[in-house]
Each structure stands twice: as structure tokens, then as C-alpha cells.
Amino acid sequence: MAYYYDEPSRTFNEYLLVPGHTPATCIPASVSLKTPLVKYRKGEEECPLSLNIPMVSAIMAAVSDDNMAVALATEGGLSFIYGNQTIEQEAAMVKRVKDYKAGFVESDANLSPDMTLNEVVALKEATDHSTMPVTDDGTAHGKLLGVVTERDYRLSRMSGDEKVSEFMTPREKLIVAPADTSLKVANDIIWDHKLNSLPLVNDDDTLAYMVFRKDYDSHKSNPNEMLDAHKRYMVGAGINSRDYAERVPALVEAGADVLCIDSSEGYSDWQKMTIEWVREHYGDSVKIGAGNVVDGEGFRFLAEAGADFVKIGIGGGSICITRETKGIGRGQATATIEVAKARDEYFKETGIYVPICSDGGIVYDHHISLALAMGADFVMLGRYFARFDESPSAKVMVNGTYMKEYWGEGSARARNWGRYDLGGKKSLSFEEGVDSYVPYAGPLKDNIAVTLLKIKSTMCNCGALTIPEFQDKAKLTVISSTSIVEGGAHDVLLKDKAPYASNMR
Numbered sequence: 440m441a442y443y444y445d446e447p448s449r450t451f452n453e454y455l456l457v458p459g460h461t462p463a464t465c466i467p468a469s470v471s472l473k474t475p476l477v478k479y480r481k482g483e484e485e486c487p488l489s490l491n492i493p494m495v496s497a498i499m500a501a502v503s504d505d506n507m508a509v510a511l512a513t514e515g516g517l518s519f520i521y522g523n524q525t526i527e528q529e530a531a532m533v534k535r536v537k538d539y540k541a542g543f544v545e546s547d548a549n550l551s552p553d554m555t556l557n558e559v560v561a562l563k564e565a566t567d568h569s570t571m572p573v574t575d576d577g578t579a580h581g582k583l584l585g586v587v588t589e590r591d592y593r594l595s596r597m598s599g600d601e602k603v604s605e606f607m608t609p610r611e612k613l614i615v616a617p618a619d620t621s622l623k624v625a626n627d628i629i630w631d632h633k634l635n636s637l638p639l640v641n642d643d644d645t646l647a648y649m650v651f652r653k654d655y656d657s658h659k660s661n662p663n664e665m666l667d668a669h670k671r672y673m674v675g676a677g678i679n680s681r682d683y684a685e686r687v688p689a690l691v692e693a694g695a696d697v698l699c700i701d702s703s704e705g706y707s708d709w710q711k712m713t714i715e716w717v718r719e720h721y722g723d724s725v726k727i728g729a730g731n732v733v734d735g736e737g738f739r740f741l742a743e744a745g746a747d748f749v750k751i752g753i754g755g756g757s758i759c760i761t762r763e764t765k766g767i768g769r770g771q772a773t774a775t776i777e778v779a780k781a782r783d784e785y786f787k788e789t790g791i792y793v794p795i796c797s798d799g800g801i802v803y804d805h806h807i808s809l810a811l812a813m814g815a816d817f818v819m820l821g822r823y824f825a826r827f828d829e830s831p832s833a834k835v836m837v838n839g840t841y842m843k844e845y846w847g848e849g850s851a852r853a854r855n856w857g858r859y860d861l862g863g864k865k866s867l868s869f870e871e872g873v874d875s876y877v878p879y880a881g882p883l884k885d886n887i888a889v890t891l892l893k894i895k896s897t898m899c900n901c902g903a904l905t906i907p908e909f910q911d912k913a914k915l916t917v918i919s920s921t922s923i924v925e926g927g928a929h930d931v932l933l934k935d936k937a938p939y940a941s942n943m944r
């Protein structure tokens with residue numbers, strides 16, 4: 440006979456946190472959001488890989504490319520580069536993140552000596568850069584001949600036909616530094632000589648990077664950056680349970696810090712085989728997450744198979760229609776609570792703590808706090824990140840409002856049938872996701888700052904300074920449908936049509 444669960448399966452919207460005592464020492468500025476990403480022997484050793492904030496970006500073509508990965512790692516989170524592209528393309532994205540040097544800019548506004556002032560002005564307008572290196576071939580890595588800044592020309596006194604070579608500051612008058620100069624030393628040179636920029640050159644005097652004063656300032660103001668032992672940004676990458684024997688080596692070679700099997704439903708032999716292959720070839724040196732599951736059984740299966748972390752969630756994603764098409768899934772809150780219990784039991788039995796990630800269905804910022812309180816170590820978000828400048832999707836105007844495109848990996852647009860692996864050859868498939876718009880929300884940095892402040896404030900209301908303390912102290916209550924209405928602005932006429940939570944909608 441079929442098994443019936445006693446409890447209905449609930450969503451985040453059906454829960455609230457009841458505040459606990461807040462000591463005077465418990466203020467948002469003192470809260471740490473550091474959280475484990477991969478399994479470890481808790482109490483006996485340090486987690487080998489932790490996140491500085493409990494947020495990762497979804498393994499989706501509309502969300503996680505190298506650009507997003509750099510922006511999110513800067514803030515302390517991690518992106519998983521999408522796997523629905525060729526192995527070479529995915530490895531190249533990972534490599535670009537690992538090669539990215541914060542504060543070291545490969546100039547994208549370069550001049551050649553025979554360009555005219557008019558062309559310089561046009562390039563300045565197109566790129567918004569006022570400092571441009573001049574190289575013999577006009578590329579970012581040609582032989583350095585000079586630099587043009589706004590101080591080198593006066594439009595009112597010049598015709599526009601003058602050649603760059605006539606008004607640039609020539610190489611012999613420039614202060615430059617060798618290509619292997621550290622960012623700290625480059626910054627000292629900038630300050631000592633009151634410069635706005637410093638070209639770094641190779642031994643043959645070709646241009647390597649430009650360092651700008653303003654970039655160093657912004658780099659310094661990111662204390663949460665996710666950096667590896669070589670001070671490179673950290674990045675994850677999605678894999679599938681089909682071509683792992685070719686994809687994994689390429690991603691590891693490119694420098695991926697952690698992998699994750701991307702699948703709609705992870706309680707399967709296909710995932711076990713994928714993890715076993717990685718263990719056989721790399722031992723524990725390659726970290727690999729698995730999922731998605733929605734109950735304790737699924738968690739235990741993947742933990743025993745050797746997963747470094749386990750993702751939770753089926754059908755809760757904003758663009759996901761798996762529950763409608765296949766009738767499988769579970770409310771995200773119930774799934775998170777149950778998997779967290781299984782994680783704790785597994786830890787008691789084995790001494791191994793396998794972090795869990797609540798993936799999909801985060802609509803409001805406070806849903807992140809709820810997921811953490813329910814036991815998630817971190818959350819994965821798609822829609823949230825898709826709205827930002829840094830996501831790879833197009834920004835378009837729809838009915839007078841800027842939107843970003845956002846589509847599911849199981850949509851006809853993505854055709855990522857690999858994440859719905861049920862073995863055998865896949866010739867025929869059906870959609871489990873949709874193509875959509877989400878409201879454009881600006882730069883990641885600004886949005887994430889507000890989100891993190893809300894999470895920290897909630898934690899302080901519950902008297903917690905760390906995520907484990909929050910999970911320990913949290914008191915969660917199921918709310919009735921009428922109290923959901925009571926929880927929003929009600930019985931007033933809003934002056935501002937945009938709801939107060941508009942940054943999430």
C-alpha cells in the first residue's frame with residue numbers, strides 16, 4: 440500500500456520565526472554568516488571549504504556565468520557555472536574566473552597612435568572610460584606607447600582631427616611597474632605619485648594590466664571575498680551524470696573549486712555512479728555536491744554515496760513546472776526541515792557533517808532566513824540573481840519597465856535534458872520549466888547588501904550571532920492563511936504602488 444505522510448508539505452510562506460531574547464551584544468555588525476560548503480568531521484577538524492555568506496547562484500544559463508561568479512565571490516558567495524554548454528566552454532568560463540585578478544584590469548578601451556581625437560571621444564562615450572592606454576597595435580596587450588586621459592586634451596581648443604600620438608602622455612613620461620607587481624605595491628605607487636592609474640608592463644614593454652585607484656578602493660571594501668590559497672576567486676561548476684568522465688577532468692584542470700551534479704531529481708543510481716567515479720579518480724581532493732532530494736531517505740542515499748553536500752528541492756523553483764508535469768515534489772519548507780533532521784542523525788551516527796543547501800523557491804529575503812533557521816547551511820537562488828546586471832541574460836524593456844530574461848533549464852529554450860537523467864538514450868523529452876521575465880534590479884552588490892542586512896537583523900531578533908546558533912535557537916511557527924494577510928500591509932491604501940518588498944518581486 441502506498442505510504443502517506445501525516446503532515447501536509449509546506450512552503451516557506453507558511454512559517455514565521457518567533458523572536459527570542461536579544462542581548463545587547465547581538466547587533467547585525469557582529470553577526471557572522473560563515474557556513475560550511477562541504478562535509479567534514481565537525482568538532483574534530485575545520486571545514487575545508489566554507490562560504491562567507493550562505494548564498495550560491497543556480498546552475499543555470501540565465502544565471503551563472505563567469506561574470507556572475509566574480510561578482511558573487513567578491514561578496515562572499517559562490518556561483519556554480521552552468522553545465523548545459525560544451526565542456527570546453529564551461530572550462531573556459533571557470534578558467535576566466537580563476538584568472539581574474541581583482542584590481543588588475545585588462546583594458547577594454549585601447550587606442551592606437553594614429554587614431555584621432557574624435558575617435559577617442561567616441562570611445563570614451565561608448566565605454567565610459569576616461570583613461571585609455573595607447574599601444575602600437577591598439578590592443579590590450581600591444582607595446583605600450585602612452586596613455587590618454589581627459590587631462591591630455593581640450594575639446595574647445597582642438598579640431599578633433601589631431602592624432603593620439605600628438606597629445607598622449609608618451610611612454611617615457613609614464614610611471615609604470617612590472618607585470619608581477621602585487622596589488623598592494625601597485626596601490627602604494629599610485630598613492631606615492633598621486634596617480635589615477637598605473638600600467639603594468641611585461642619585460643618586452645607590452646601592456647599586461649592597468650591598475651586604477653578606484654578599483655583598489657573597491658577591492659579593499661570587500662572583506663568577505665571568497666579567495667583560494669593563491670588569492671584567486673573561488674568558483675563552482677555544474678556537471679551531469681552522463682559525460683562526467685570527460686567533463687570533470689576539464690573542469691578540475693581549469694581550476695574549479697567544487698563541482699555539483701545538476702539534476703532535477705537526485706535520489707538515483709546515476710548520481711551514485713557519478714560520485715563513485717570522482718572518488719575513484721580523485722579521492723577526496725575533488726569536492727562534489729549532489730541532489731536534488733526532498734526527504735531523509737534521499738539525503739542518506741547521497742551522503743552514503745559520498746556526496747560533499749546535498750541539495751534539497753523538487754518543483755519549488757520559480758520557473759519550474761515539474762510538479763505540474765510529473766506530479767513529484769514537496770513543499771520546500773517541509774523538505775528542508777526533514778532533510779536537516781536526516782543530516783543531524785547522520786552526523787550523530789558517523790561524526791560526519793554533510794552540509795545541505797535549500798535550492799529554489801526563495802521569493803522574499805526572509806525566506807533565506809527561514810531556510811537557514813530550518814537547518815539549511817546555505818541556499819541556492821536562480822530568480823534572485825537573474826535580476827542583476829551581472830547575470831548573462833538580456834535586459835529588455837517590457838511595457839515601460841526594464842526586465843531581465845530568466846528561463847528554466849528544463850524549458851524548451853534551454854533543452855537541458857541531461858538534468859532529467861533516467862538512463863538510456865534520450866530522444867524524446869518534455870518541458871519541466873518555463874521561459875520568463877523578472878524585474879531588473881540593478882547591481883548585485885547593492886541588492887545583496889540589503890538582503891544580508893535583513894538576514895543578520897532576523898538572526899539578532901532571535902539572539903543569534905552565527906548560523907549554527909540561529910539553527911539552535913530558532914523558534915518556528917506555522918501560520919494560518921489569515922495571519923499571512925495580517926503580515927503584509929493591510930487595510931490601508933498604499934501611496935506607493937510598488938509593494939515594500941518590491942526588491943524581491
Ligand code: RVP
Nearest residue numbers: 497756757799800821822847848849872
Ligand atoms: P528559483 O531560485 O526559485 O528561481 O529556483 C532556481 C532553481 O530551480 C534551480 O537552482 C534549479 O534547482 C531549479 N530549476 C532550474 N531549471 C528548472 C526547470 O526548468 N524546471 N528548475
